[in-house]
Structure formats: C-alpha cells, structure tokens
Amino acid sequence: xxxxxxxxxxxxxxxxxxxxxxxxxxxxxxxxxxxxxxxxxxxxxxxxxxxxxxxxxxxxxxxxxxxxxxxxxxxxxxxxxxxxxxxxxxxxxxxxxxxxxxxxxxxxxxxxxxxxxxxxxxxxxxxxxxxxxxxxxxxxxxxxxxxxxxxxxxxxxxxxxxxxxxxxxx
Numbered sequence: 001x002x003x004x005x006x007x008x009x010x011x012x013x014x015x016x017x018x019x020x021x022x023x024x025x026x027x028x029x030x031x032x033x034x035x036x037x038x039x040x041x042x043x044x045x046x047x048x049x050x051x052x053x054x055x056x057x058x059x060x061x062x063x064x065x066x067x068x069x070x071x072x073x074x075x076x077x078x079x080x081x082x083x084x085x086x087x088x089x090x091x092x093x094x095x096x097x098x099x100x101x102x103x104x105x106x107x108x109x110x111x112x113x114x115x116x117x118x119x120x121x122x123x124x125x126x127x128x129x130x131x132x133x134x135x136x137x138x139x140x141x142x143x144x145x146x147x148x149x150x151x152x153x154x155x156x157x158x159x160x161x162x163x164x165x166x167x168x169x170x
Contacts, residue, residue, distance in 0.1 A: 022159045036150065043143035046136065049079040051103055054089060055110045055141070056148045061090050062114045063152035070162035072148075078167035105129040106141060113145045 026033035044052055053076035060068035073086055088095035092107050099107065109129040112121040130138055154160070 018161060018163070019159060021161055022157075025154055025158050036147070036154075039143075040147050040151070043140060043147045046140050047144060050076065050081050051106055052144055053079055053081060054085070054099075054103060055106055055145055057086060058089055058092070058107050058110045059114045059145060059148045060152055062111065063149065063156060065152040065155040066162040067155040067160035067165075068148065068152050071165045074165055074167045102132040105132045109141065110145050113142065114149055 053072050056072040057069065057076060060072055076086055077083070085098050088098045089107070092099065092104070096104055105125075105128040108125045109121070112125045129141070133141060
C-alpha cells in the first residue's frame with residue numbers, strides 16, 4: 001500500500017469518430033455556392049456583427065446544424081461576444097436579462113422565421129422587431145435570417161463536418 005492517496009489517472013475516453021460529409025455541395029454546385037456567398041455578404045450589410053452572429057447561432061441551434069454552430073459561435077467570440085451570452089442563447093426567453101430589447105426582438109424574429117410550423121410570422125413578433133429596427137435594417141435582418149436558414153439546410157442535408165472552422169475563414 002502506498003502513502004499516496006491519489007487515484008490513478010485514467011486515459012480520457014475516446015471520442016466518437018468524425019463523420020465524413022455526405023456531399024461537398026460547393027464543389028459540385030460552385031455557382032450556387034458563389035451566389036450564396038454573395039447573398040450572405042449582401043444580407044449582413046448594415047447589421048451589427050454581434051447581433052448578426054447571435055441570429056446565426058440561434059437559427060443554427062433550431063435547425064440542428066452542427067457545422068454552422070461551430071462556425072458562428074467561433075465568429076461570435078471573435079466579434080467580441082461573450083461565452084455566457086452564447087451559452088444562454090438556447091434558453092433566451094428565460095435569460096432575457098442577458099440581451100438588449102433589440103437583440104431579443106431579433107432573436108424572436110429569428111425563431112419565427114426559422115420555425116414556420118404555423119405558416120406565418122406572428123404579428124406581435126414582427127411588430128416588436130419593427131419597433132426596434134428601421135425598415136432598411138429590418139429588411140437586412142430578415143434577409144440575414146433567411147440566408148442562415150438556407151446555409152443550415154445545405155449543412156444539415158450534406159452533413160458538413162464541424163470542428164475545423166477558424167474565425168474569419170470563408
């Protein structure tokens with residue numbers, strides 16, 4: 001018996017194997033990919049980068065897009081967003097005090113546009129966003145939400161592999 005009371009150190013459990021993407025859609029549809037990149041750049045104009053990343057993270061959470069979650073949480077951190085606010089985003093209604101009224105309106109609008117199960121964006125959600133964004137900014141926000149939803153659909157369908165993105169890489 002030893003006098004050392006520490007437990008033996010166990011090797012960490014192995015992670016699950018990384019999956020390969022189903023399809024490199026950008027390689028096989030390069031004109032669509034280039035058009036998406038241009039659309040994404042156009043949609044982000046005039047929007048606060050931190051707010052934009054919160055919107056992209058929330059839509060990606062709702063759509064279960066691991067690739068986009070990896071990308072946009074890293075970009076959010078690089079833009080100066082806090083880890084705490086990113087973590088709380090999935091429970092934003094219970095964590096409203098972490099966000100501004102403008103951010104809350106954008107997050108609610110993101111959810112309504114992303115999850116169209118009722119076939120509409122509720123008037124109350126739209127009105128809150130319209131009260132906090134001027135019309136040009138609101139149009140850009142709606143475009144940005146629409147674009148991240150399109151990216152999510154490519155990512156989920158093609159099962160793009162998360163974990164390799166570096167902030168600012170496109």
